[in-house]
Amino acid sequence: MAAASACRGAGCGPHCSSPSAAGAEEGAPAERMGRLSIAAGATTTCGKCDGGGPAVAVSGGAGMCQECFRAYLFGKFKLAVTSNAMVRPTDAVLLAFSGGPASRVALQFIHEMQSKAIQSWETSNLQALPAFGVGVGFVDESALSVRPEHETETATEDIKSIVSSLSPGNKQVHFAPLGDVFSSGSKDKAARLKEVLGMIDDETGRDDFVQCLRMLSLQKIALENGYTKIMLGTCASGIACHVLSATVKGQGYSLPADVQYVDTRWEVPVVLPLHDCLAQELSLLCELDSLKTQQLLDRPCSGINSLVASFVTRLREENPSREHTILRTAQKLKPFPFNKFSANGYHDFLPSRLRPKFQNVDTNESTFSEILCLICGSPFSESELQNLENTKHKAQKKIDLYTAHCCQSCHFQILPAATDTYAHFFSLLPKFWTEKVDAASASNSSLRDQIEDYLLEEDDVN
Amino acid sequence: MGSSVADGAKLQPSRAGSRLCVRCGERKAALKRPKTLEQICRECFYIVFEDEIHQTIVDNSLFKSGERVAIGASGGKDSTVLAYVLSELNRRHNYGLDLFLLSVDEGITGYRDDSLETVKRNEIQYGLPLKIVSYKDLYGWTMDDIVKAIGLKNNCTFCGVFRRQALDRGAALLKADKIVTGHNADDIAETVLLNILRGDIARLSRCTFITTGEDGPIPRCKPFKYTYEKEIVMYAYFKKLDYFSTECIYSPNAYRGFAREFIKDLERMRPRAILDIIKSGENFRISTTTKMPEQGTCERCGYISSQRLCKACVLLDGLNRGLPKLGIGRTKAGDGKEHAKHSERSTSSLQGKHGNFDF
Numbered sequence: 001m002a003a004a005s006a007c008r009g010a011g012c013g014p015h016c017s018s019p020s021a022a023g024a025e026e027g028a029p030a031e032r033m034g035r036l037s038i039a040a041g042a043t044t045t046c047g048k049c050d051g052g053g054p055a056v057a058v059s060g061g062a063g064m065c066q067e068c069f070r071a072y073l074f075g076k077f078k079l080a081v082t083s084n085a086m087v088r089p090t091d092a093v094l095l096a097f098s099g100g101p102a103s104r105v106a107l108q109f110i111h112e113m114q115s116k117a118i119q120s121w122e123t124s125n126l127q128a129l130p131a132f133g134v135g136v137g138f139v140d141e142s143a144l145s146v147r148p149e150h151e152t153e154t155a156t157e158d159i160k161s162i163v164s165s166l167s168p169g170n171k172q173v174h175f176a177p178l179g180d181v182f183s184s185g186s187k188d189k190a191a192r193l194k195e196v197l198g199m200i201d202d203e204t205g206r207d208d209f210v211q212c213l214r215m216l217s218l219q220k221i222a223l224e225n226g227y228t229k230i231m232l233g234t235c236a237s238g239i240a241c242h243v244l245s246a247t248v249k250g251q252g253y254s255l256p257a258d259v260q261y262v263d264t265r266w267e268v269p270v271v272l273p274l275h276d277c278l279a280q281e282l283s284l285l286c287e288l289d290s291l292k293t294q295q296l297l298d299r300p301c302s303g304i305n306s307l308v309a310s311f312v313t314r315l316r317e318e319n320p321s322r323e324h325t326i327l328r329t330a331q332k333l334k335p336f337p338f339n340k341f342s343a344n345g346y347h348d349f350l351p352s353r354l355r356p357k358f359q360n361v362d363t364n365e366s367t368f369s370e371i372l373c374l375i376c377g378s379p380f381s382e383s384e385l386q387n388l389e390n391t392k393h394k395a396q397k398k399i400d401l402y403t404a405h406c407c408q409s410c411h412f413q414i415l416p417a418a419t420d421t422y423a424h425f426f427s428l429l430p431k432f433w434t435e436k437v438d439a440a441s442a443s444n445s446s447l448r449d450q451i452e453d454y455l456l457e458e459d460d461v462n
Numbered sequence: 463m464g465s466s467v468a469d470g471a472k473l474q475p476s477r478a479g480s481r482l483c484v485r486c487g488e489r490k491a492a493l494k495r496p497k498t499l500e501q502i503c504r505e506c507f508y509i510v511f512e513d514e515i516h517q518t519i520v521d522n523s524l525f526k527s528g529e530r531v532a533i534g535a536s537g538g539k540d541s542t543v544l545a546y547v548l549s550e551l552n553r554r555h556n557y558g559l560d561l562f563l564l565s566v567d568e569g570i571t572g573y574r575d576d577s578l579e580t581v582k583r584n585e586i587q588y589g590l591p592l593k594i595v596s597y598k599d600l601y602g603w604t605m606d607d608i609v610k611a612i613g614l615k616n617n618c619t620f621c622g623v624f625r626r627q628a629l630d631r632g633a634a635l636l637k638a639d640k641i642v643t644g645h646n647a648d649d650i651a652e653t654v655l656l657n658i659l660r661g662d663i664a665r666l667s668r669c670t671f672i673t674t675g676e677d678g679p680i681p682r683c684k685p686f687k688y689t690y691e692k693e694i695v696m697y698a699y700f701k702k703l704d705y706f707s708t709e710c711i712y713s714p715n716a717y718r719g720f721a722r723e724f725i726k727d728l729e730r731m732r733p734r735a736i737l738d739i740i741k742s743g744e745n746f747r748i749s750t751t752t753k754m755p756e757q758g759t760c761e762r763c764g765y766i767s768s769q770r771l772c773k774a775c776v777l778l779d780g781l782n783r784g785l786p787k788l789g790i791g792r793t794k795a796g797d798g799k800e801h802a803k804h805s806e807r808s809t810s811s812l813q814g815k816h817g818n819f820d821f
Contacts, residue, residue, distance in 0.1 A: 252742025307724070329661045
């Protein structure tokens with residue numbers, strides 16, 4: 001159980017809205033904290049400011065006092081935000097909040113950046129750079145597990161009170177049940193969600209599928225409410241877990257797409273400002289700063305994702321900086337063109353002193369034509385592309401096209417075992433996913449429609 | 463497992479052993495294939511096992527007719543099965559290979575001497591000539607001597623570096639065109655993981671190659687790249703092959719152990735995970751700007767090396783000069799200044815300490 005929750009959102013990379021409070025909400029947080037402070041006990045003064053005060057240790061390094069520790073984490077966050085141009089002054093940022101320490105810290109930090117922006121807007125004469133907006137999105141997964149109603153209510157209230165305590169800057173909170181992503185025509189969305197999940201045999205597959213839905217929910221909230229960025233609290237520990245679990249699932253090719261700071265393959269771009277912070281550090285900060293977290297509604301991850309999480313926990317015990325090393329390995333892999341914001345006109349909004357940083361981004365890669373998996377959004381590897389091409393040429397059934405648009409990993413762990421249930425399975429999926437394939441194949445199928453009456457093969461008709 | 467037996471009516475109900483083989487449908491299923499969990503009979507198992515290896519050999523054009531191929535034989539299960547299967551396939555499919563066994567005697571009393579006895583028996587059983595090269599002859603040290611000198615820590619570094627070179631030298635001595643080793647899918651998956659864990663992108667990019675060292679004098683290949691360890695054991699067990707199954711007395715390596723255990727757990731949960739890891743390893747997008755070590759030759763012995771001296775020469779130098787720690791760790795070979803800088807940095811910096819895995 002402890003191991004399972006260690007990766008809350010870990011095996012998920014950018015698909016995760018409840019970003020990796022990894023290791024934080026484990027069974028024995030006190031023990032964990034204890035380890036950190038024991039390490040600190042050796043160093044009585046802060047390694048940074050040489051000031052007194054009780055020091056805390058960061059992974060594998062010297063002790064720091066509370067102030068410096070906070071500044072260290074905030075520095076990492078801010079560096080990630082500014083050097084990747086994550087937030088423009090005109091942006092409205094939707095922060096995906098799970099209630100866990102990682103997204104709690106992200107919320108705190110982005111709030112601080114916003115307060116500062118508001119302050120400088122108010123004091124500046126020109127008022128040229130507006131302050132960006134922040135909203136909070138919470139994906140409610142209570143439909144997936146049986147929970148007493150009062151727990152859900154408490155959690156909801158808590159989240160509202162956490163967000164409302166952050167001012168200035170009015171922050172709206174959006175609660176979205178996971179089932180909402182299913183097409184509005186269906187009467188009972190929760191039932192539909194359960195039916196689809198029931199068709200997925202593989203435990204890991206179900207877990208990953210829920211993560212895909214979670215991302216879709218966030219996209220939906222963002223689109224419907226005019227947000228221009230989605231900010232996740234996915235941290236280094238969560239990414240390290242994802243690196244291993246993606247490798248284990250055979251997604252080596254698409255892996256680099258998920259471990260970058262910026263991911264623009266979705267309609268609303270996703271940013272990961274806590275990319276370089278460890279889960280342990282984030283939960284320690286919550287503890288030190290008494291940032292309230294709310295994890296009543298957390299579901300432990302399962303299957304391979306949970307196995308990987310416990311493996312990473314073990315590695316961390318043996319060497320506290322192992323997660324960073326894993327992350328470093330993944331960062332040596334080549335990212336995809338959609339892993340950065342395109343250069344054109346974008347940086348005009350940046351403060352002038354930052355602009356030079358982005359001048360020499362090469363633009364010839366700015367258009368990407370990657371084929372993405374229908375379900376998980378992974379870019380296709382060569383063999384998957386090959387398969388898709390072959391299917392496009394011979395297949396006339398839409399179901400074949402749908403399946404060819406799923407990556408090999410989703411094919412194995414998410415699609416139902418019996419091929420004759422594919423039609424039903426795809427009909428249940430959120431329209432958002434299937435529509436893309438429909439659009440792509442529209443030209444082809446309309447041709448077919450014209451000659452439909454003259455075709456003899458019955459099973460050929462979709 | 464026996465819950466959905468349709469033919470349960472005519473056969474004994476739900477005894478797993480009473481099912482028919484899903485492949486031939488004639489004989490009784492004798493085993494559950496570790497790779498696919500299919501229930502098949504012994505004969506079909508032999509067929510699929512051997513055919514998959516044959517397919518791997520053909521698909522990757524591992525051999526050319528007329529080549530002299532050295533089989534790295536330790537007497538353990540992998541190399542024993544490799545020697546057996548390869549000589550079988552060579553005969554059956556007319557590969558036209560000139561096969562022989564090549565063993566390395568590390569000089570570990572109570573371990574290698576016993577396993578070499580096994581290899582000597584294999585020599586007779588499979589009719590393959592055997593050549594043994596020893597550390598003592600090549601380097602003047604046995605592993606027993608080395609362990610006496612340096613203790614049980616880092617001794618595997620010596621053994622690993624020396625063995626790699628010993629195999630090459632033995633093969634060169636016998637004018638082999640290729641060396642085959644018994645590395646199986648589990649080993650490769652494990653290496654992929656370990657390379658991720660320690661951030662070694664250069665090794666990560668080549669650890670899934672089925673043939674390595676093609677630019678060198680004697681390429682090595684791994685016909686068992688896609689063969690599961692469990693199936694190798696199963697094959698050896700059913701065929702009653704004569705192999706040696708004791709762990710090296712100096713071996714237990716905690717890090718390998720970690721990853722190995724993880725892979726075993728994974729396999730239990732999803733057998734195809736091992737193949738998936740290998741697939742991931744093959745498909746990683748290694749950036750072209752990633753710095754790869756330059757391949758040169760050792761100034762002293764002429765063996766391939768990315769440094770001025772090859773690792774074996776550095777280690778040997780240390781042993782002979784009574785400084786066995788020389789060449790162990792992250793420092794560059796024989797560079798005193800570098801060493802000082804490194805140790806200075808590692809005491810003061812926050813990052814850069816991500817351990818050192820030994821093989």
